[in-house]
Amino acid sequence: xxxxxxxxxxxxAGAAGLMCAIAAGARGRSVRVLDHxxxxxxKILMSGGGRCNFTNMHCGPDNFLSANPHFCKSALSRYTxxxxxxxVEKHEVPYHEKTLGQLFCDRSxxxxxxxxxxxxxxxxxxxxxxxxxxxxxxxxxxxxxxxxETIDCESLVIATGGYSIPRMGAxxxxxxxxxxxxxxxxxxxxxxxxxxxxxxxxxxxxGLAGISVDTRSTAAEGTFRENLLFTHKxxxxxxxxxxxxxxxxxxxxxxxxxxxxxxxxxxxRLRRDRPRASLSTILAQHWPxxxxxxxxxxxxxxxxxxxxxxxxxxxIVRHAQPWTVWPAGxxxxxxxxxxxxxxDTDELSSKTMEAKQQPGLFFIGEVVxxxxxxxxxxFQWAWASGQAAGQFV
Ligand code: FDA
Numbered sequence: 001x002x003x004x005x006x007x008x009x010x011x012x013a014g015a016a017g018l019m020c021a022i023a024a025g026a027r028g029r030s031v032r033v034l035d036h037x038x039x040x041x042x043k044i045l046m047s048g049g050g051r052c053n054f055t056n057m058h059c060g061p062d063n064f065l066s067a068n069p070h071f072c073k074s075a076l077s078r079y080t081x082x083x084x085x086x087x088v089e090k091h092e093v094p095y096h097e098k099t100l101g102q103l104f105c106d107r108s109x110x111x112x113x114x115x116x117x118x119x120x121x122x123x124x125x126x127x128x129x130x131x132x133x134x135x136x137x138x139x140x141x142x143x144x145x146x147x148x149e150t151i152d153c154e155s156l157v158i159a160t161g162g163y164s165i166p167r168m169g170a171x172x173x174x175x176x177x178x179x180x181x182x183x184x185x186x187x188x189x190x191x192x193x194x195x196x197x198x199x200x201x202x203x204x205x206x207g208l209a210g211i212s213v214d215t216r217s218t219a220a221e222g223t224f225r226e227n228l229l230f231t232h233k234x235x236x237x238x239x240x241x242x243x244x245x246x247x248x249x250x251x252x253x254x255x256x257x258x259x260x261x262x263x264x265x266x267x268x269r270l271r272r273d274r275p276r277a278s279l280s281t282i283l284a285q286h287w288p289x290x291x292x293x294x295x296x297x298x299x300x301x302x303x304x305x306x307x308x309x310x311x312x313x314x315x316i317v318r319h320a321q322p323w324t325v326w327p328a329g330x331x332x333x334x335x336x337x338x339x340x341x342x343x344d345t346d347e348l349s350s351k352t353m354e355a356k357q358q359p360g361l362f363f364i365g366e367v368v369x370x371x372x373x374x375x376x377x378x379f380q381w382a383w384a385s386g387q388a389a390g391q392f393v
């Protein structure tokens with residue numbers, strides 16, 4: 001078995017690992033990136049529905065969850081969305097703003113992966129796939145074993161991401177490795193993930209699958225004004241993905257289905273002005289007709305407004321402002337966009353991403369306990385933390 005050495009060895013050729021390789025290579029460091037999967041950047045390719053929501057123009061520390069909400073500030077301030085946009089423009093990748101500052105490729109996510117690989121090539125960083133690793137010794141020099149060789153390196157960077165989408169090669173390897181070293185790891189769970197329901201609640205929601213409505217949705221301290229999507233298993237759409245990051249099993253989710261309306265006032269006024277109108281007709285002015293009809297069928301029948309007492313109006317409003325539901329769970333890592341939790345930020349320098357107790361060992365990207373909201377923030381964290389480490393490896 002051959003033995004080689006390199007300045008910087010990065011485990012994981014995802015968003016964070018590739019960005020770190022570019023930054024380190026640009027400083028003249030020799031860099032190798034190893035990944036056990038058959039292709040680099042698989043999550044980049046599948047992201048944003050194939051168009052990669054590569055950053056968010058409004059990205060800031062408030063868009064992240066972490067046991068230490070201050071940790072992400074340093075890296076985010078040193079590599080901003082505008083820095084990544086400059087890279088995108090340098091490679092003439094066409095892009096557009098979809099909504100709320102979210103930037104997507106016009107063509108395909110491949111454009112982002114190709115630009116990262118082109119930058120790696122330009123700085124001489126090699127990206128190698130099909131390469132599982134074992135850490136033999138921590139130094140520096142650190143020694144890493146692959147099936148073909150042992151590699152000594154001054155800096156070892158863990159950029160192996162989280163558990164989400166195991167069929168894409170995601171593993172908890174980085175978390176396990178950190179734990180084995182005695183580093184604290186914040187409890188992990190699936191986030192940015194649809195909710196599932198069971199039994200009677202699921203039966204009630206049947207027939208609504210495919211309908212999308214504007215909401216203001218809340219779980220614990222997370223509130224988002226986004227669309228909800230009814231599915232055959234439960235509730236999804238950006239509103240549910242966002243609040244799933246704040247939700248704990250057994251807790252309710254509160255969904256204001258008429259975020260700009262005062263339904264009580266509206267129904268009382270219309271009871272006077274249009275007494276013969278049916279409740280479902282009025283609700284259908286705000287919701288898709290199928291939803292308004294199903295909602296009435298489920299809980300109120302088909303009364304005219306004249307038939308509604310004040311108490312009946314209160315009951316109707318309780319099913320909409322907010323509608324409170326108790327999910328049975330989430331779809332889990334199978335469909336989650338991210339893993340919340342990870343390597344405790346107390347173990348790392350926010351300036352360099354280096355482990356405080358382990359010189360020359362760095363953790364970047366999703367493996368760290370920093371999780372972004374939906375909308376390009378997770379990639380911005382991958383770029384910023386990769387860039388931060390890339391200055392010091
Ligand atoms: P990432 O998971 O990208 O890379 C880790 C790499 O390490 C992988 O290549 C993996 O194969 C490798 N690896 C793992 N274990 C290993 C081991 N033991 N040995 C060697 N290699 C190993 N975010 C966003 O901002 N905008 C978006 O549009 C989307 N869309 C989106 C869609 C879907 C379906 C998912 C699942 C996720 C998103 N995300 C997103 C989230 C985003 O993809 C995620 O936050 C980043 O990819 C994290 O980057 P990392 O480099 O940290 O991990």
